[in-house]
Amino acid sequence: MAEARAPQKSLPKINPVDRPFWEGAKNNKFLLQKCNSCGKVQFFPRIACVDCFGEVSWIEAKGTGKIHSFTLVRVPRNPAFKEEAPIYYINVILDEGVIIESRLLGDNKEKVKMGDRVKVRYEQTHNPDIKLPCFELA
Amino acid sequence: MRRKKVCFVGYGSTEYSRKSEESLLGQYAIAIRDVLNKTGLKKKDINGLSVTTQASPDTAPHVAEQLGFELDWVLNADYGGASGVGAVSRAADAIECGHLDIALLLAGNSFDRSVAHQRQLEYQRGNFVDVYGYGGPNSLMALIQRLHMENFGTTLEQVGKIAVAQRFNAINNPQALFREPMSMQDYLNSRMISDPVRLFDCVMPCSGAECIILASEEKAKQLTDKLVYLVTDAEKIHYQVANMLPEKTTFGMKLVGEKIFSEVKREDIDLFEIYDDYPIAVMIQIEDFGYCKKGDGGKFVDAHDLTYKGDFPVNTGGGELSVGQAGLAGGFLHVIEGLRQLRGEAEGHQVAKAERALVTGIGWLNYGRNLGTTSALVMERRK
Numbered sequence: 001m002a003e004a005r006a007p008q009k010s011l012p013k014i015n016p017v018d019r020p021f022w023e024g025a026k027n028n029k030f031l032l033q034k035c036n037s038c039g040k041v042q043f044f045p046r047i048a049c050v051d052c053f054g055e056v057s058w059i060e061a062k063g064t065g066k067i068h069s070f071t072l073v074r075v076p077r078n079p080a081f082k083e084e085a086p087i088y089y090i091n092v093i094l095d096e097g098v099i100i101e102s103r104l105l106g107d108n109k110e111k112v113k114m115g116d117r118v119k120v121r122y123e124q125t126h127n128p129d130i131k132l133p134c135f136e137l138a
Numbered sequence: 139m140r141r142k143k144v145c146f147v148g149y150g151s152t153e154y155s156r157k158s159e160e161s162l163l164g165q166y167a168i169a170i171r172d173v174l175n176k177t178g179l180k181k182k183d184i185n186g187l188s189v190t191t192q193a194s195p196d197t198a199p200h201v202a203e204q205l206g207f208e209l210d211w212v213l214n215a216d217y218g219g220a221s222g223v224g225a226v227s228r229a230a231d232a233i234e235c236g237h238l239d240i241a242l243l244l245a246g247n248s249f250d251r252s253v254a255h256q257r258q259l260e261y262q263r264g265n266f267v268d269v270y271g272y273g274g275p276n277s278l279m280a281l282i283q284r285l286h287m288e289n290f291g292t293t294l295e296q297v298g299k300i301a302v303a304q305r306f307n308a309i310n311n312p313q314a315l316f317r318e319p320m321s322m323q324d325y326l327n328s329r330m331i332s333d334p335v336r337l338f339d340c341v342m343p344c345s346g347a348e349c350i351i352l353a354s355e356e357k358a359k360q361l362t363d364k365l366v367y368l369v370t371d372a373e374k375i376h377y378q379v380a381n382m383l384p385e386k387t388t389f390g391m392k393l394v395g396e397k398i399f400s401e402v403k404r405e406d407i408d409l410f411e412i413y414d415d416y417p418i419a420v421m422i423q424i425e426d427f428g429y430c431k432k433g434d435g436g437k438f439v440d441a442h443d444l445t446y447k448g449d450f451p452v453n454t455g456g457g458e459l460s461v462g463q464a465g466l467a468g469g470f471l472h473v474i475e476g477l478r479q480l481r482g483e484a485e486g487h488q489v490a491k492a493e494r495a496l497v498t499g500i501g502w503l504n505y506g507r508n509l510g511t512t513s514a515l516v517m518e519r520r521k
Contacts, residue, residue, distance in 0.1 A: 004249075009269075009271070010264070010268040010269045011262070011269060012265035012266070012269055013191070013264060013265060014260075014265075018265060022173075026246065038381075040382075042382055043506075044262045044265070044266045044505055044506075045384070050379060050380045051380040068281075068386075069281040069282070069284050069285045069288075069386070070281070070284065071273075071277050071280035071281055071332045071333050071334075072270060072285065072330075072332065072333040073271060073273035073276075073277050073332050074273070074329075074330055074331055074332060074333075075270060075273050075275055075276070075331055075332070076271045076272065077268065077273055077274040078268065078271065081271030084271060085271075087270065087271040087272070087273070088335075089270060089271070089272050089273070089277050089281075089332075091281050091386075091506065093383065097382060097383055098383070098506075099382060099383060099384070099506035099507075100506070101266060101267050101270065101505060101506060102270055103270040103271065112290050112377075113139075114284075125269075132269055132270070133495040134270070
Protein backbone atom coordinates (compact mmCIF):
# COMPACT_ATOMS: atom_id res chain seq x y z
CA MET A 1 0.00 0.00 0.00
CA ALA A 2 1.25 3.45 -0.90
CA GLU A 3 2.28 5.58 2.04
CA ALA A 4 0.34 8.74 2.68
CA ARG A 5 2.31 11.64 1.25
CA ALA A 6 2.09 15.27 2.26
CA PRO A 7 0.10 17.16 -0.37
CA GLN A 8 2.21 18.85 -3.01
CA LYS A 9 1.42 22.22 -4.48
CA SER A 10 -0.11 21.92 -7.91
CA LEU A 11 2.21 22.28 -10.89
CA PRO A 12 1.36 22.63 -14.56
CA LYS A 13 1.50 19.51 -16.71
CA ILE A 14 3.52 21.15 -19.46
CA ASN A 15 2.60 20.12 -23.00
CA PRO A 16 3.84 21.00 -26.49
CA VAL A 17 1.36 23.87 -26.83
CA ASP A 18 2.27 25.73 -23.64
CA ARG A 19 5.94 24.74 -23.33
CA PRO A 20 7.15 28.08 -24.79
CA PHE A 21 5.13 29.92 -22.13
CA TRP A 22 6.74 27.98 -19.29
CA GLU A 23 10.23 28.28 -20.87
CA GLY A 24 9.60 32.02 -21.01
CA ALA A 25 8.52 32.20 -17.38
CA LYS A 26 11.65 30.32 -16.36
CA ASN A 27 13.61 33.15 -18.01
CA ASN A 28 11.43 35.86 -16.40
CA LYS A 29 9.45 36.57 -19.55
CA PHE A 30 5.67 36.63 -19.82
CA LEU A 31 4.76 35.25 -23.24
CA LEU A 32 1.43 35.59 -24.98
CA GLN A 33 0.28 34.15 -28.27
CA LYS A 34 -0.42 36.40 -31.23
CA CYS A 35 -2.28 35.32 -34.35
CA ASN A 36 -0.22 35.47 -37.56
CA SER A 37 -3.39 36.15 -39.57
CA CYS A 38 -5.62 38.53 -37.60
CA GLY A 39 -3.18 39.82 -34.99
CA LYS A 40 -5.30 38.81 -32.01
CA VAL A 41 -3.37 38.43 -28.77
CA GLN A 42 -4.58 35.55 -26.58
CA PHE A 43 -4.09 33.68 -23.33
CA PHE A 44 -4.22 30.81 -22.18
CA PRO A 45 -2.06 29.07 -24.82
CA ARG A 46 -4.06 27.39 -27.57
CA ILE A 47 -3.27 25.35 -30.66
CA ALA A 48 -4.68 28.09 -32.93
CA CYS A 49 -6.14 31.58 -32.81
CA VAL A 50 -9.26 31.47 -30.62
CA ASP A 51 -10.94 33.90 -33.04
CA CYS A 52 -9.97 33.11 -36.68
CA PHE A 53 -8.18 29.76 -36.18
CA GLY A 54 -5.00 31.17 -37.73
CA GLU A 55 -1.54 30.01 -36.73
CA VAL A 56 -0.02 31.69 -33.71
CA SER A 57 3.42 32.95 -32.64
CA TRP A 58 4.70 34.05 -29.27
CA ILE A 59 5.25 37.67 -28.21
CA GLU A 60 6.66 39.02 -24.97
CA ALA A 61 4.25 40.98 -22.76
CA LYS A 62 5.39 43.92 -20.67
CA GLY A 63 4.30 42.08 -17.54
CA THR A 64 2.27 45.01 -16.28
CA GLY A 65 -1.43 45.55 -15.93
CA LYS A 66 -4.22 46.32 -13.51
CA ILE A 67 -6.42 44.37 -11.09
CA HIS A 68 -9.73 43.45 -12.74
CA SER A 69 -11.08 41.50 -9.76
CA PHE A 70 -9.75 39.65 -6.74
CA THR A 71 -10.77 37.24 -4.01
CA LEU A 72 -9.16 36.09 -0.77
CA VAL A 73 -9.18 32.30 -0.89
CA ARG A 74 -9.71 31.03 2.66
CA VAL A 75 -10.06 27.39 1.62
CA PRO A 76 -7.66 26.47 -1.20
CA ARG A 77 -8.79 23.52 -3.27
CA ASN A 78 -5.38 21.91 -2.89
CA PRO A 79 -4.61 21.58 0.86
CA ALA A 80 -0.89 22.10 0.14
CA PHE A 81 -1.68 25.82 -0.10
CA LYS A 82 -3.49 25.88 3.27
CA GLU A 83 -0.58 27.38 5.22
CA GLU A 84 -0.52 30.35 2.83
CA ALA A 85 -4.24 31.15 3.08
CA PRO A 86 -5.72 33.56 2.47
CA ILE A 87 -4.43 33.35 -1.08
CA TYR A 88 -4.95 36.63 -2.96
CA TYR A 89 -6.34 35.18 -6.19
CA ILE A 90 -6.62 37.79 -8.92
CA ASN A 91 -7.74 38.58 -12.43
CA VAL A 92 -5.32 41.00 -14.09
CA ILE A 93 -5.93 42.90 -17.30
CA LEU A 94 -2.50 42.96 -18.91
CA ASP A 95 -1.59 46.13 -20.79
CA GLU A 96 -1.77 44.00 -23.95
CA GLY A 97 -5.54 43.66 -23.36
CA VAL A 98 -5.85 40.11 -22.04
CA ILE A 99 -7.29 38.84 -18.74
CA ILE A 100 -4.88 36.64 -16.79
CA GLU A 101 -5.72 34.55 -13.75
CA SER A 102 -2.93 34.71 -11.17
CA ARG A 103 -1.97 35.40 -7.59
CA LEU A 104 -0.99 38.63 -5.83
CA LEU A 105 2.07 38.49 -3.59
CA GLY A 106 4.04 41.05 -1.58
CA ASP A 107 3.88 42.55 1.92
CA ASN A 108 1.37 45.19 0.85
CA LYS A 109 -1.08 42.84 -0.88
CA GLU A 110 -3.70 43.50 1.82
CA LYS A 111 -4.08 47.01 0.38
CA VAL A 112 -5.26 45.74 -3.02
CA LYS A 113 -8.19 47.57 -4.63
CA MET A 114 -9.95 47.16 -7.95
CA GLY A 115 -8.00 48.84 -10.73
CA ASP A 116 -4.65 48.87 -8.89
CA ARG A 117 -1.57 48.71 -11.11
CA VAL A 118 0.41 45.46 -10.83
CA LYS A 119 3.62 44.02 -12.23
CA VAL A 120 4.68 40.44 -12.75
CA ARG A 121 6.93 38.64 -10.29
CA TYR A 122 8.28 35.16 -11.03
CA GLU A 123 8.05 32.61 -8.23
CA GLN A 124 10.25 29.54 -8.12
CA THR A 125 8.20 26.38 -7.56
CA HIS A 126 9.42 23.17 -5.93
CA ASN A 127 10.31 22.01 -9.45
CA PRO A 128 13.58 23.80 -10.34
CA ASP A 129 12.50 23.99 -14.00
CA ILE A 130 9.19 25.73 -13.37
CA LYS A 131 8.62 29.34 -12.33
CA LEU A 132 5.14 30.71 -11.84
CA PRO A 133 4.28 34.22 -13.00
CA CYS A 134 2.58 35.95 -10.08
CA PHE A 135 2.00 39.68 -9.52
CA GLU A 136 2.65 42.37 -6.95
CA LEU A 137 1.32 45.90 -6.57
CA ALA A 138 3.32 48.25 -8.81
CA MET B 139 -37.21 26.82 -31.45
CA ARG B 140 -40.68 25.77 -30.50
CA ARG B 141 -41.37 22.20 -29.40
CA LYS B 142 -44.74 20.76 -30.23
CA LYS B 143 -45.02 17.17 -29.21
CA VAL B 144 -42.67 16.47 -26.30
CA CYS B 145 -43.94 16.10 -22.74
CA PHE B 146 -42.59 15.54 -19.26
CA VAL B 147 -44.25 12.49 -17.78
CA GLY B 148 -42.70 12.13 -14.35
CA TYR B 149 -39.70 12.35 -12.06
CA GLY B 150 -37.96 10.26 -9.47
CA SER B 151 -35.51 11.12 -6.71
CA THR B 152 -33.52 9.71 -3.83
CA GLU B 153 -33.06 11.25 -0.43
CA TYR B 154 -29.99 13.44 -0.26
CA SER B 155 -27.18 12.65 2.15
CA ARG B 156 -23.94 14.32 3.16
CA LYS B 157 -22.43 11.06 4.36
CA SER B 158 -23.97 8.04 2.62
CA GLU B 159 -21.57 5.82 0.75
CA GLU B 160 -24.39 4.18 -1.21
CA SER B 161 -22.96 3.24 -4.61
CA LEU B 162 -23.83 5.36 -7.60
CA LEU B 163 -25.67 2.45 -9.20
CA GLY B 164 -27.58 2.04 -5.93
CA GLN B 165 -28.59 5.71 -6.08
CA TYR B 166 -29.67 5.31 -9.70
CA ALA B 167 -31.76 2.25 -8.82
CA ILE B 168 -33.61 4.13 -6.04
CA ALA B 169 -34.45 7.06 -8.34
CA ILE B 170 -35.49 4.76 -11.21
CA ARG B 171 -37.77 2.65 -8.98
CA ASP B 172 -39.30 5.89 -7.71
CA VAL B 173 -40.13 7.10 -11.21
CA LEU B 174 -41.41 3.69 -12.33
CA ASN B 175 -43.70 3.56 -9.28
CA LYS B 176 -44.98 7.06 -9.88
CA THR B 177 -45.63 6.66 -13.60
CA GLY B 178 -46.65 3.02 -13.76
CA LEU B 179 -44.03 2.45 -16.44
CA LYS B 180 -42.09 -0.80 -16.69
CA LYS B 181 -38.36 -0.72 -17.25
CA LYS B 182 -38.89 -2.30 -20.67
CA ASP B 183 -41.10 0.62 -21.76
CA ILE B 184 -38.05 2.89 -21.68
CA ASN B 185 -36.18 3.02 -24.96
CA GLY B 186 -33.78 5.89 -24.36
CA LEU B 187 -31.34 6.58 -21.54
CA SER B 188 -29.24 9.61 -20.74
CA VAL B 189 -26.70 9.55 -17.91
CA THR B 190 -25.08 12.54 -16.20
CA THR B 191 -22.46 12.14 -13.49
CA GLN B 192 -18.89 12.82 -12.51
CA ALA B 193 -18.88 10.13 -9.86
CA SER B 194 -18.02 7.23 -12.13
CA PRO B 195 -15.75 6.56 -15.07
CA ASP B 196 -18.53 4.52 -16.67
CA THR B 197 -20.36 6.28 -19.47
CA ALA B 198 -24.02 5.94 -20.39
CA PRO B 199 -23.71 2.76 -22.51
CA HIS B 200 -21.91 1.00 -19.63
CA VAL B 201 -24.50 2.16 -17.12
CA ALA B 202 -27.25 0.93 -19.45
CA GLU B 203 -25.63 -2.49 -19.53
CA GLN B 204 -25.28 -2.63 -15.76
CA LEU B 205 -28.90 -1.60 -15.20
CA GLY B 206 -30.15 -3.88 -17.98
CA PHE B 207 -31.58 -1.42 -20.49
CA GLU B 208 -32.00 -2.42 -24.14
CA LEU B 209 -32.29 0.91 -25.95
CA ASP B 210 -32.84 2.75 -29.20
CA TRP B 211 -31.02 5.86 -27.97
CA VAL B 212 -28.30 6.56 -25.41
CA LEU B 213 -26.56 9.76 -24.31
CA ASN B 214 -23.71 10.70 -22.03
CA ALA B 215 -24.84 14.18 -20.97
CA ASP B 216 -22.13 16.13 -19.18
CA TYR B 217 -22.54 19.86 -19.66
CA GLY B 218 -21.75 20.81 -16.07
CA GLY B 219 -24.65 22.49 -14.30
CA ALA B 220 -26.41 22.82 -17.63
CA SER B 221 -26.72 19.03 -17.93
CA GLY B 222 -30.35 18.82 -16.78
CA VAL B 223 -31.68 21.19 -19.40
CA GLY B 224 -29.11 19.93 -21.92
CA ALA B 225 -30.23 16.31 -21.53
CA VAL B 226 -33.88 17.32 -21.93
CA SER B 227 -33.08 19.27 -25.13
CA ARG B 228 -31.20 16.41 -26.71
CA ALA B 229 -33.76 13.81 -25.73
CA ALA B 230 -36.50 16.07 -27.14
CA ASP B 231 -34.63 16.30 -30.44
CA ALA B 232 -34.46 12.52 -30.65
CA ILE B 233 -38.11 12.08 -29.66
CA GLU B 234 -39.20 14.60 -32.29
CA CYS B 235 -37.11 12.72 -34.86
CA GLY B 236 -38.87 9.51 -33.92
CA HIS B 237 -35.81 7.65 -32.64
CA LEU B 238 -37.60 6.84 -29.38
CA ASP B 239 -40.73 7.70 -27.49
CA ILE B 240 -39.84 7.34 -23.80
CA ALA B 241 -36.54 8.63 -22.43
CA LEU B 242 -35.20 8.27 -18.91
CA LEU B 243 -32.78 11.08 -18.06
CA LEU B 244 -30.66 10.10 -15.10
CA ALA B 245 -28.13 11.97 -12.95
CA GLY B 246 -26.43 11.29 -9.67
CA ASN B 247 -23.56 11.63 -7.28
CA SER B 248 -22.04 9.27 -4.76
CA PHE B 249 -19.34 9.33 -2.10
CA ASP B 250 -18.53 5.68 -2.77
CA ARG B 251 -14.72 5.83 -2.65
CA SER B 252 -14.25 2.40 -4.21
CA VAL B 253 -15.05 3.93 -7.60
CA ALA B 254 -12.82 6.47 -9.33
CA HIS B 255 -14.45 9.77 -10.14
CA GLN B 256 -14.53 10.64 -13.77
CA ARG B 257 -13.27 14.10 -14.42
CA GLN B 258 -9.77 15.49 -14.06
CA LEU B 259 -9.31 19.23 -13.97
CA GLU B 260 -9.51 20.44 -17.52
CA TYR B 261 -6.26 21.65 -19.07
CA GLN B 262 -6.55 25.38 -18.49
CA ARG B 263 -7.89 24.91 -14.95
CA GLY B 264 -5.04 22.52 -14.18
CA ASN B 265 -2.18 24.46 -15.74
CA PHE B 266 -3.19 28.09 -15.25
CA VAL B 267 -5.57 28.28 -12.28
CA ASP B 268 -5.01 25.46 -9.79
CA VAL B 269 -1.26 26.23 -9.68
CA TYR B 270 -2.03 29.51 -7.88
CA GLY B 271 -3.86 27.88 -4.97
CA TYR B 272 -7.36 28.91 -6.05
CA GLY B 273 -10.37 27.80 -4.08
CA GLY B 274 -12.36 25.95 -6.73
CA PRO B 275 -15.57 27.35 -8.22
CA ASN B 276 -16.14 29.44 -5.06
CA SER B 277 -13.15 31.61 -6.01
CA LEU B 278 -14.09 31.96 -9.65
CA MET B 279 -17.64 33.07 -8.79
CA ALA B 280 -16.24 35.38 -6.09
CA LEU B 281 -14.35 37.30 -8.80
CA ILE B 282 -17.64 37.77 -10.66
CA GLN B 283 -19.58 38.77 -7.54
CA ARG B 284 -16.96 41.36 -6.58
CA LEU B 285 -17.19 42.90 -10.06
CA HIS B 286 -20.99 43.03 -9.81
CA MET B 287 -20.83 44.71 -6.40
CA GLU B 288 -18.10 47.12 -7.47
CA ASN B 289 -19.52 48.08 -10.87
CA PHE B 290 -23.22 48.20 -10.02
CA GLY B 291 -23.31 48.91 -6.29
CA THR B 292 -24.92 45.56 -5.53
CA THR B 293 -24.98 44.91 -1.77
CA LEU B 294 -24.43 41.76 0.26
CA GLU B 295 -27.98 42.11 1.55
CA GLN B 296 -29.33 42.01 -2.00
CA VAL B 297 -27.32 38.90 -2.83
CA GLY B 298 -28.26 37.40 0.53
CA LYS B 299 -31.97 37.99 0.00
CA ILE B 300 -31.89 35.28 -2.67
CA ALA B 301 -30.34 32.74 -0.29
CA VAL B 302 -32.72 33.70 2.52
CA ALA B 303 -35.83 33.46 0.30
CA GLN B 304 -34.74 30.08 -1.02
CA ARG B 305 -34.26 28.81 2.52
CA PHE B 306 -37.83 29.86 3.30
CA ASN B 307 -38.91 27.81 0.28
CA ALA B 308 -36.97 24.77 1.52
CA ILE B 309 -38.59 24.60 4.95
CA ASN B 310 -41.41 22.35 3.70
CA ASN B 311 -39.35 20.40 1.17
CA PRO B 312 -38.56 16.99 2.68
CA GLN B 313 -35.63 16.48 0.30
CA ALA B 314 -33.80 19.63 1.47
CA LEU B 315 -30.72 19.13 3.64
CA PHE B 316 -31.20 22.61 5.12
CA ARG B 317 -34.72 23.24 6.41
CA GLU B 318 -34.11 25.41 9.46
CA PRO B 319 -35.00 29.09 8.91
CA MET B 320 -32.15 31.40 7.88
CA SER B 321 -32.18 35.13 8.64
CA MET B 322 -30.30 37.84 6.79
CA GLN B 323 -28.07 38.11 9.85
CA ASP B 324 -27.32 34.38 9.61
CA TYR B 325 -26.36 34.90 5.98
CA LEU B 326 -24.15 37.92 6.66
CA ASN B 327 -22.48 36.22 9.63
CA SER B 328 -21.70 33.02 7.76
CA ARG B 329 -18.03 32.18 7.43
CA MET B 330 -16.04 33.83 4.65
CA ILE B 331 -14.97 31.27 2.05
CA SER B 332 -13.53 33.33 -0.80
CA ASP B 333 -14.34 37.02 -0.36
CA PRO B 334 -17.02 38.17 -0.96
CA VAL B 335 -18.45 34.63 -1.22
CA ARG B 336 -19.61 33.31 2.16
CA LEU B 337 -20.53 29.84 3.35
CA PHE B 338 -24.25 30.46 2.72
CA ASP B 339 -23.45 31.48 -0.87
CA CYS B 340 -22.16 27.96 -1.47
CA VAL B 341 -23.94 24.68 -2.12
CA MET B 342 -23.49 21.60 0.04
CA PRO B 343 -22.10 18.68 -1.96
CA CYS B 344 -24.12 15.56 -1.27
CA SER B 345 -24.95 12.14 -2.65
CA GLY B 346 -28.22 11.32 -4.35
CA ALA B 347 -29.83 10.88 -7.74
CA GLU B 348 -32.59 12.38 -9.85
CA CYS B 349 -34.37 11.21 -12.97
CA ILE B 350 -36.87 12.59 -15.43
CA ILE B 351 -39.13 10.81 -17.93
CA LEU B 352 -39.60 12.65 -21.20
CA ALA B 353 -41.93 11.22 -23.85
CA SER B 354 -43.70 11.85 -27.09
CA GLU B 355 -47.07 13.57 -26.69
CA GLU B 356 -48.80 10.41 -27.85
CA LYS B 357 -47.15 8.23 -25.18
CA ALA B 358 -47.49 10.93 -22.53
CA LYS B 359 -51.25 11.06 -23.01
CA GLN B 360 -51.42 7.33 -22.27
CA LEU B 361 -49.35 7.70 -19.13
CA THR B 362 -50.60 10.77 -17.29
CA ASP B 363 -53.48 13.20 -17.16
CA LYS B 364 -51.15 15.93 -15.92
CA LEU B 365 -49.64 16.90 -19.25
CA VAL B 366 -46.60 19.14 -18.98
CA TYR B 367 -45.22 20.19 -22.35
CA LEU B 368 -41.70 21.25 -23.21
CA VAL B 369 -42.48 24.50 -25.00
CA THR B 370 -39.08 25.81 -25.99
CA ASP B 371 -35.42 25.40 -25.08
CA ALA B 372 -32.12 26.98 -26.05
CA GLU B 373 -28.47 26.98 -25.11
CA LYS B 374 -25.28 28.94 -25.60
CA ILE B 375 -21.90 27.33 -25.24
CA HIS B 376 -18.77 29.41 -24.55
CA TYR B 377 -20.25 32.87 -24.90
CA GLN B 378 -17.48 35.46 -25.51
CA VAL B 379 -14.86 32.72 -25.96
CA ALA B 380 -12.76 34.79 -28.38
CA ASN B 381 -13.05 37.96 -26.30
CA MET B 382 -9.93 38.41 -24.19
CA LEU B 383 -11.66 41.21 -22.23
CA PRO B 384 -15.06 39.59 -21.73
CA GLU B 385 -17.88 41.06 -19.72
CA LYS B 386 -17.72 38.73 -16.74
CA THR B 387 -21.06 39.86 -15.28
CA THR B 388 -23.06 38.89 -18.39
CA PHE B 389 -23.60 35.20 -19.08
CA GLY B 390 -24.49 33.45 -22.32
CA MET B 391 -27.96 33.35 -20.76
CA LYS B 392 -28.50 36.76 -22.34
CA LEU B 393 -28.55 35.13 -25.79
CA VAL B 394 -30.42 32.07 -24.52
CA GLY B 395 -33.08 34.44 -23.14
CA GLU B 396 -33.46 36.19 -26.49
CA LYS B 397 -34.25 32.83 -28.10
CA ILE B 398 -36.57 31.70 -25.30
CA PHE B 399 -38.54 34.95 -25.26
CA SER B 400 -38.98 34.94 -29.00
CA GLU B 401 -41.31 31.99 -28.32
CA VAL B 402 -42.83 32.83 -24.92
CA LYS B 403 -43.71 36.13 -23.31
CA ARG B 404 -41.49 37.16 -20.40
CA GLU B 405 -44.52 38.10 -18.30
CA ASP B 406 -46.22 34.74 -18.92
CA ILE B 407 -43.74 32.84 -16.74
CA ASP B 408 -45.22 31.95 -13.34
CA LEU B 409 -42.14 30.56 -11.63
CA PHE B 410 -38.38 30.47 -12.05
CA GLU B 411 -36.16 27.50 -11.38
CA ILE B 412 -32.81 29.23 -11.89
CA TYR B 413 -29.56 27.34 -11.51
CA ASP B 414 -28.22 28.51 -8.17
CA ASP B 415 -24.70 27.34 -7.53
CA TYR B 416 -24.43 30.84 -6.02
CA PRO B 417 -27.04 33.55 -5.32
CA ILE B 418 -25.12 36.04 -7.46
CA ALA B 419 -25.51 33.66 -10.41
CA VAL B 420 -29.29 33.78 -9.93
CA MET B 421 -29.22 37.59 -9.88
CA ILE B 422 -27.12 37.77 -13.05
CA GLN B 423 -29.45 35.37 -14.88
CA ILE B 424 -32.49 37.47 -13.91
CA GLU B 425 -30.71 40.43 -15.51
CA ASP B 426 -29.63 38.44 -18.55
CA PHE B 427 -33.25 37.41 -19.12
CA GLY B 428 -34.23 41.06 -19.24
CA TYR B 429 -36.45 41.16 -16.15
CA CYS B 430 -34.38 44.23 -15.29
CA LYS B 431 -31.44 46.13 -16.78
CA LYS B 432 -27.92 44.76 -16.47
CA GLY B 433 -26.66 45.81 -13.05
CA ASP B 434 -30.12 46.39 -11.58
CA GLY B 435 -30.44 42.84 -10.24
CA GLY B 436 -29.97 44.07 -6.68
CA LYS B 437 -32.77 46.59 -7.00
CA PHE B 438 -34.95 43.97 -8.66
CA VAL B 439 -34.41 41.59 -5.77
CA ASP B 440 -35.26 44.39 -3.32
CA ALA B 441 -38.52 45.09 -5.15
CA HIS B 442 -39.81 41.50 -5.35
CA ASP B 443 -40.78 38.64 -3.09
CA LEU B 444 -38.79 35.63 -4.32
CA THR B 445 -40.49 33.05 -2.11
CA TYR B 446 -43.00 30.52 -3.43
CA LYS B 447 -45.72 32.82 -2.09
CA GLY B 448 -44.26 35.86 -3.80
CA ASP B 449 -44.73 37.80 -7.03
CA PHE B 450 -41.50 36.40 -8.56
CA PRO B 451 -41.08 32.87 -7.17
CA VAL B 452 -37.49 31.64 -7.53
CA ASN B 453 -36.23 28.14 -6.73
CA THR B 454 -39.45 27.22 -5.04
CA GLY B 455 -38.11 24.07 -3.38
CA GLY B 456 -35.04 25.81 -1.93
CA GLY B 457 -32.75 25.32 -4.91
CA GLU B 458 -29.36 23.71 -4.68
CA LEU B 459 -28.39 26.23 -2.00
CA SER B 460 -30.83 24.73 0.49
CA VAL B 461 -31.55 21.27 -0.91
CA GLY B 462 -27.93 20.30 -1.63
CA GLN B 463 -25.98 19.63 -4.80
CA ALA B 464 -25.76 15.95 -5.70
CA GLY B 465 -22.99 16.63 -8.19
CA LEU B 466 -24.27 17.07 -11.71
CA ALA B 467 -27.76 16.05 -10.58
CA GLY B 468 -27.93 19.67 -9.38
CA GLY B 469 -29.13 20.79 -12.78
CA PHE B 470 -31.86 18.13 -12.74
CA LEU B 471 -33.21 19.38 -9.42
CA HIS B 472 -34.43 22.55 -11.14
CA VAL B 473 -36.19 20.69 -13.94
CA ILE B 474 -37.87 18.41 -11.42
CA GLU B 475 -38.99 21.21 -9.10
CA GLY B 476 -40.55 22.95 -12.10
CA LEU B 477 -42.34 19.74 -12.99
CA ARG B 478 -43.47 19.19 -9.39
CA GLN B 479 -44.95 22.70 -9.31
CA LEU B 480 -46.72 22.39 -12.66
CA ARG B 481 -48.19 19.05 -11.64
CA GLY B 482 -49.41 20.61 -8.39
CA GLU B 483 -47.36 18.21 -6.29
CA ALA B 484 -45.25 20.68 -4.29
CA GLU B 485 -46.99 20.17 -0.98
CA GLY B 486 -46.14 22.92 1.50
CA HIS B 487 -44.34 25.05 -1.09
CA GLN B 488 -46.80 25.08 -3.97
CA VAL B 489 -46.98 28.23 -6.09
CA ALA B 490 -50.65 29.26 -6.42
CA LYS B 491 -50.60 29.83 -10.19
CA ALA B 492 -48.14 27.37 -11.70
CA GLU B 493 -48.83 26.92 -15.39
CA ARG B 494 -45.52 27.94 -16.91
CA ALA B 495 -41.99 27.57 -15.53
CA LEU B 496 -38.63 28.80 -16.75
CA VAL B 497 -35.80 26.40 -15.87
CA THR B 498 -32.11 27.12 -16.37
CA GLY B 499 -28.73 25.44 -16.15
CA ILE B 500 -25.25 26.94 -16.10
CA GLY B 501 -21.93 25.16 -15.98
CA TRP B 502 -18.16 25.19 -16.30
CA LEU B 503 -16.75 28.29 -14.67
CA ASN B 504 -13.92 28.97 -17.04
CA TYR B 505 -10.64 30.78 -17.56
CA GLY B 506 -10.92 34.57 -17.41
CA ARG B 507 -14.58 34.65 -18.47
CA ASN B 508 -17.56 33.18 -16.67
CA LEU B 509 -19.49 30.14 -17.87
CA GLY B 510 -18.98 27.52 -20.54
CA THR B 511 -22.55 26.30 -20.76
CA THR B 512 -25.82 28.16 -20.32
CA SER B 513 -29.19 26.67 -21.16
CA ALA B 514 -32.86 27.20 -20.44
CA LEU B 515 -36.26 25.71 -21.16
CA VAL B 516 -39.88 26.61 -20.63
CA MET B 517 -42.39 23.98 -19.57
CA GLU B 518 -46.14 24.46 -19.58
CA ARG B 519 -49.07 22.65 -18.00
CA ARG B 520 -51.97 22.08 -20.37
CA LYS B 521 -55.38 20.81 -19.40
